[in-house]
Amino acid sequence: MHDPRTGNLLGAAALAVTDLMLEGVTELSGVGPSAASALVVLTVSPGLNGTELGRRVGLSQPASARMVDALVSRQLAERRPGQGREIAIRLTRRGRRTAADILAARSGRLAQALAVLDPAERAILSGLLDKVLTGLYAEIGNADLLCRLCDRASCTTDAICPVGQAERERNG
Template sequence: MHDRARTANLLGATALAVADLALAGAARTAGVSVSGASALVVLFWSPAVGVTELGRRVGLTQSAAARMVDSLEAAGLVTRRPGAGRAVTVEPTPAGRRLARDLLAARDAPLTGLLDALDDEEHETLAALLAKLLARAYGEVGDAELLCRLCDRGTCTDNAVCPVGQAERDQRG
């Protein structure tokens, strides 16, 4: 009989360790907050997003998102552009795009290092299990953009289907 409480505890400890490793490298590389780093990655994949939408995608209120964008703009990483009516979009500058690529690489390095502990079969098994857990996480979170805010979307969808995107499509019917 499997001890589900122990498995849940192991998952929680692993999730925190992985998050700490991934976010520490990314934040160090960026020299910005974790939400700022997330925003740069979001803008890398969706280069013209409104402040409110950007905040939603990184888990911030509109006012906190506006302050974050102010900080990123002061650092020369994003710029605001007038949109339709009173709307304003946020776009990464060339420096912001370069930093987003660096962030993704910094996030990937410690994660790839952890995966070196697995053989090929274990790697495939883990990938399938993670896809299943991410689909379930989408059911709990209900927001693919928020869930994948620091995701390397190109890597995720190269010769595969994103499990979060598929869960979103499945839920919409």
């Protein structure tokens, strides 16, 4: 059954949370949302080539090349020889610190948004979000893209990531 009010509330909440989260992330890092996501992605997948990095953050190959150029010019990442003719993108020490700061800022903004809920309400919301994210994975089909700005450790400590689980079930 279609519930326009619930969908509208979810849309408004999602947009507000995204705005708050990205504001903190972009202010702190001095880069845009895609570049901030790339820094986080490179913390868990160092050495990706520019095309794969772009795919994981939702950018075309040309846009990804421009983003990598910007990260390199800001001394947040560097290009290194990869396999064969590929060029691997790796974070610099400054890039790793910035990525950690991005995740901390993101976490702080999300904690503020959830502060209006008591622990029982947060547990209920967590279960509902597991279900929503599983459904979103079924539609999007790309765990890397869905989780491009995730703090993966916080999602998998004492729990199973619903997106990762959905991907494992799909790939059987």
